[in-house]
Amino acid sequence: MWRGERKQRIRELVETFGSVSVDRLVHEFGVSNESIRRDLLAMEQGGLLRRVHGGAVSVSAEQDASYGARSTVRLKEKRAIALAAMSLIKSGQCLFLDGGTTTAALAEELKAVPDLRILTNSLQVATTMASTQQRTGSRVFLLGGEIVHEPPETGGASTINDIYRFKADLALLSPFGVDINGAATNFFEHTAEIARAMVVNSASVVLIADHSKIGVTSRVRFCELDRVSALVTDDKAKALPALTALSSVIGHVIVADV
Numbered sequence: 001m002w003r004g005e006r007k008q009r010i011r012e013l014v015e016t017f018g019s020v021s022v023d024r025l026v027h028e029f030g031v032s033n034e035s036i037r038r039d040l041l042a043m044e045q046g047g048l049l050r051r052v053h054g055g056a057v058s059v060s061a062e063q064d065a066s067y068g069a070r071s072t073v074r075l076k077e078k079r080a081i082a083l084a085a086m087s088l089i090k091s092g093q094c095l096f097l098d099g100g101t102t103t104a105a106l107a108e109e110l111k112a113v114p115d116l117r118i119l120t121n122s123l124q125v126a127t128t129m130a131s132t133q134q135r136t137g138s139r140v141f142l143l144g145g146e147i148v149h150e151p152p153e154t155g156g157a158s159t160i161n162d163i164y165r166f167k168a169d170l171a172l173l174s175p176f177g178v179d180i181n182g183a184a185t186n187f188f189e190h191t192a193e194i195a196r197a198m199v200v201n202s203a204s205v206v207l208i209a210d211h212s213k214i215g216v217t218s219r220v221r222f223c224e225l226d227r228v229s230a231l232v233t234d235d236k237a238k239a240l241p242a243l244t245a246l247s248s249v250i251g252h253v254i255v256a257d258v
Contacts, residue, residue, distance in 0.1 A: 003039070006029055006031075006039060007039055007042070007043060007048075009028075009029075010025060010039060010040070010043065010049075010056075011043065011048055011049070013025075014048075014049050014056055014057070014058045015058055018057060018058050019055060019056065019057040019058065020055050020056055021054055021055035022036050022037065022040075022054055022055050023054075023055075024055075025039075025055075040055075040056050043056070044056070044240075050212055059216055074210050074212065074234075075105075076258050077210040077211065077234040077236070077256075077258050078101065078102045078105040078210060079105055079108075080234055080235075080256035080257060080258045081102055081105070081106075081208050081209075081210060081232050081233065081234055081256050082102065082105040082106040082108065082109045082208070083109060083256065084232050084254050084255075084256035085106055085109075085172065085206065085208050085232045085254070086109050086110075086113075087254070088170065088206055088230060088232075088254075089110070089113060089116075089170065091113055091114050091115045091116065092115050092116070093116060093117070093168075093169040093170060094116075094117040094119065094166065094167070094168045094169050094170075095110075095116060095117070095118055095119065095168055095169065095170050095171075095172060096119050096120070096163070096166075096168045096170070096171040096172065096173075096198040096201070096202055097118060097119070097120040097122060097125050097172050097173075098120070098121065098122065098153075098171075098172075098173045098174060098191065098194055098195050098198060099120075099121055099122035099123075099124075099125070099152070099153035099174075099191060099194070100122075100173070100174020100175070100208075101174065102174040102208045102209065102210065103120075103122060103125060103172060103173070103174045103208065104122065104124045104125055104128070106172060106208060107122075107124070107125040107128040107129055108128060110129060110138075111128065111129065111131070111132040111136070112136075113136065113138070114136045114137050114138065115136070115137045115138060116136070116138040116139075117138070117139050117141070118138060118139070118140045118141065119141045119143060119163070119166055119168060120140070120141070120142065120143065121142070121143040121145065121153045121154045121155065121159050121194055122152070122153045123142070123147070123152045123153055123154075124152060126140055126142040141166075142154065143159045143162040143163060144158050144159060144162045145157075145158035145159030145160075145162065146158065146159075148190060153191075153194075155190045155191070155193075155194060156190070159194060160193060160194065160197045163194070163197040163198055163201055164197065164200075164201060166201060167201055167202070167203070168198070168201060168202040168203070169202070169203050169204065170202060170203070170204050170205070170206055171195075171198040171199055171201075171202035171204070171205045171206065172206045172208060173195050173198065173199070173205065173206070173207055173208070173222075173223070174207075174208050174209065175195070175207055175209055175213060175218070175222070175223075176213060176216070176218035176219075177213050177215075177216035177217050177218040178207060178209050178213055178214055178215070178216070178225075178231065178246060179215060179216060179217040179242075180215055180242050180245040180246060181217070182224055182225045182226070182249065183217075183221040183222075183223065183224055183225060184207055184221070184222060184223040184225065184228065185216075185217055185218035185219065185220055185221050185222065186218055186219070186220050186222055187218045187219055187220070188219075188220070189219070189220050192219075192220035192221070192222040193222075195222040195223065196222040196223065199222065199223045199227060204229040204230075205223060205227055205228050205229055206228070206229060206230045206231075206232065207223075207228055207230070207231045207232070207250075208232045208233075209231065209232075209233055210233060210234050210236075210237075211233060211234050211236040211237035211240065213233075214233055214237045214240050214242050214243050214246065215240055215241075215242025215243075215245075215246075225246070225249045225250055226249065228249075228250050229250075229251075229252060230250065230251075230252040230253070230254060231246060231250045231252070231253045231254070232253075232254045232256065233253070233254070233255060233256070234255065234256050234257075234258050235255050235256065235257050235258055236258065237255065238255060
């Protein structure tokens, strides 16, 4: 079997079952572990799957996971990204934060910054930040709208209308994918609409995305990369050729040590 045919078969297996092990692929194709690992590496760099210990998982299956499930994975990376993003934030700023799991990690760090104005549709971010309002003098605005449970946030036309009432210094957004074709993307249409409105109403846009999002394309585009001021990711992304491509488009890329 040619290598291209093998990759196509690997992709079919991953999409059908959600995951596949290196051992199974070695047995099916009769090739070495090293050959399979090279295949998986190339496919991950192309955004077709994500490598995990002992095999690979479907990118779409991971994106379709619940907010609760996503909030428990790559915690070290998300915390490191949140810490690194703090270099872009100053006391007195007005910030949009969307409902991503990485922005939830960022909210924990923002509790130490005085005199912020936080505008968010995330129930978790709003709750986290509200606990420190009296101590820091920061103000927290939960954007109005219908409560959506996946992810737990407000959404819909009312939320978007509320966003347009404000002008923020920064929009800090947690996408499902940042692809080399020039866009930040989200999995759910309603979250993409929220992020798109935040982009329009912010002076600068910062994407906070762990290595699993780099080079990946999700369903709905919400921001062209020429609009992005900075990308903050973790050091595992340095092994991805997509990061080099993205660095040529986004002028400021911060890589956090994990």
